[in-house]
Amino acid sequence: MPENVDLLRGTLDLFILKTLTWGPMHGLAISRWIDNASKSQLQIEEGALYPALHRMEQRGWLTADWGLTDSRRQAKFYRLTARGRKQYVSQLEAWNRYTKVAALLLSAQGATS
């Protein structure tokens, strides 16, 4: 497995939520969007996407509806719920705080005595 996958697991939910802020999508579309947005730098094992989606559906962050794609094929579309949107906002804030602190810490120099 690539090294970046572990980091990814913790943030996959956040990526999915971010993706779905653009509107309802099916799994494949989410996968494509993440791939495009990250310029193919994230090697997501696509299968990992689905358990995350279903778990978020169970938690009530997403709802799913069966629908037809433009090519008239049956697909499951995920949509953010109000709770999911709230979740996205708070996870994003937490992530920003975390990256700021991490950057601060990793760029610190010398030892304080």
Place this chain on the structure above:
Amino acid sequence: MKRLFRLPSTRSSVQRDVDTELAFHLQGRVDELVAQGMSPEEAEREARRRFGDQAAVAHELERIDVESYRRRALGERFAAFARDLRYALRGLTRRPLYALTIVVTLALGIGANTTVFSVFKTVLLRPLPVDELDRLLVVQDDFPKMNARFGVSALEALDLFERRDLFQSATTTRTTFGTLLIGDEPIREYGIATLGDFAGVFGVRPMLGRFYDPDASQVGRSPVVVLSHGLWQRLGGDSTIVGKILRIGDQSYEVTGVMPADFSYPRGAQFWRPLVLDSLILDQTQSRGTVIELFVGRMRPGLTKELIAAELRALAERWHQQYPSNYQRGGHTMVVVPLVERLAGQLKPIVIALLTTVGLVLLLACANVASLQLMHTSGRARELAVRAALGAGRGAIARQVILETTLLATAGGIAGTLLALGGLTWLTKLNIAYFPALEDVRLDGMVLAFTAGATVLAALLFGSAPALRTARVSVNDALRDSVRGSSIGAARHRFLRGSVIFQTAIAVVLLVGAGLTIRSLNRLLDVDLGFQADHVATFTFFLPQVRYREGPQRIAFLDGVDQRLRAIPGVQSVGFALGAPFSGSAGSTLYDLPAIPKLPGESDRHANQAFVYGDYFKTMGIPIVRGRAFTAADYATGGHTVVVDETLVKQSFGDRDPIGHAITHGPSGTIIGVAKSVKLGDLTEPAHPLVYHNYGRSPVTPAMTATVRSSLAIDAVMKAVRTTFKELDPALAAPLVFALTERVADSYGHREFATRILTIFAALALGLALLGVYAVTSYVVTSRTREIGIRIALGAARVEIARMVLRDGAILATAGLVIGTLAFTLTARFLRALLFGVGVLDPVALGATVLLLASVTLLASYLPARRAVRVDPMLTMRTE
């Protein structure tokens, strides 16, 4: 995007959905890769590689979705329940009076029944913590001609012990008393002398040590004793007490065990010791017919009480032949009585009366709840019909009705439990003196579950069932009916009227019953005691055999008490009598008048005994109607003299003068006076001859009851007695002093108690019936509003309308009265044991009931009648 359907909705579709979703993903990827120029095989491989382990993912998704489905289903069910609950609560709060009435009615039904059934269970079903209690039988010597039953003698008991074919194990008990030093105070304790296998019969397992063996009764064995839990604690609760020596009276005993706290047989016993089979007890000629033991045997499994009774009658016959001199009198035989029945004693008729009463109250409550529910449901038939029309399934409506009933039942059950707890507390506080058995009554969970279950079931059956039928049958009718506002099912009206008649009838039964017990009590209070109980204090004491073996020692002690008490200012006179009224019996025996032949029709010459000393007749206020009372000279010198009572004179002498005649009644003596007859212990018993013996010339018993007439309060007398006893004999326990009036009152306390409770229940029934009459009458008025409006519009006088409504109530009440009175005369048996001096058809009790019920039902239909009179014809027309 076009929405197709929402899923997953069922578990079976989960797998299909997962497969579809993943297939879509893979196919999409393949198409994409093919479009980029890959060969279909290559694209397929690449898509699968990017996806990872498809099977594992599918499995994981199914697991998550099934769980989601479960959670959602639960949530939906809960939400549906919450919705139903909200509906039900809203339905009830919209009719608070209806809800409150049902809850109160249920609470009364459940509370009263739980209370009484708890008592019933403790008193009649399981008064002792003993396995297979129903197999324990008491055997008694029976003298049908004398109408007397006694315990058996020790010798008879020993013979009965041999009958292993009848009794697995058997024992006898005899009351004994012993004075112990508790702290520094000599206290007289109540104990039991046992013979045979006491531990085996009662299956006792002492808390400490062991129960002594049956052969501890043999002469020469060292004395042993088992203590009650209570006595052990009062002695300091020493856990190493087993094996230690304890002094009781003049004897030293080795403690072999301590009983558990819940064992109390005979009730109140503080210690158990073996009865020693000394030569006196074993003397066939002396003791076979005299010494009295209570025999209890554990019946062998498979036998019946009747069989044992027959065997014992045969055994009695054999004894008569074997020991003819002991069984000459009174046509002796033996009878068996279940121990449970004996323990219940006076409580049994009361508990049975109460059971009948609360059973009736429960029926009344059920009828009340049922008609209230029915009225409620038909009142809302429209609401239910509208809901049904709007698509609420039959199930949803049923659920709502049942939920409402359940809510009411739960509230009623809780209130009923609280009521029962209160009732039991009240009962135990009130009447321990009359019924020691009540002390042990506890709220019984099983009983509570039973009554609550029965009541709720009844409410469901009688209330909800019609409600559901209404909901089902008459969606159309109900809509039509309620629009027309009249002619609601004739069947329903019939049911309601029947219910009112039923409720009134039950109230009548209870009212007449309560009335009769009140009348009986009044009759009892009017009974002439034959003595003046006011201002008399009594106390009973025992002089230990060792230090007071001789008559003069006993007389000296009595003289000491007499002098010291009489010296106290306020004390008018002091007398002594073993066998004084309401102070314990001194026994009874046959008497013989050598010079007086039996009068024609005279029955056995059998009389109660009393042993008198001091100024007894004056102290008790018993008039001497002929001759004279004992004087100090009679006590001090000369032969044995006796005073007889009027009843004896009437029975054996007729018009002849008894003074100077010889009489043999135990000791032989000369009759010197005739006293007025007195009641000895039960106001209801018919007069029985009584012979007063001169204790001064015949100081045979170590026990004595003192009577003190004074203007002092009981506490003051108690203090004086305590001082007197300390001065005369510091080793003697000071007796408890009672007011004689109190003892007399105790003798009918159980009647007073029953009367009070029956009156409460009757009032309760009256209240419920009043409620029923009111509810139904006003319901009928409401449902006839339109008719009444039309009548008024057509010119009917308002008085006419009022009369119509009142007449309706009067008809129901009269029907209830007639049926209730009939029912009472048929079931009056349940009260017979509590009646005294009144017939079942007592005009006063009946008349009072009729008056009370008539005024109450008139009142109950007055309010609806007033409402009917005020009906505005225009308004009723407009509601169309």
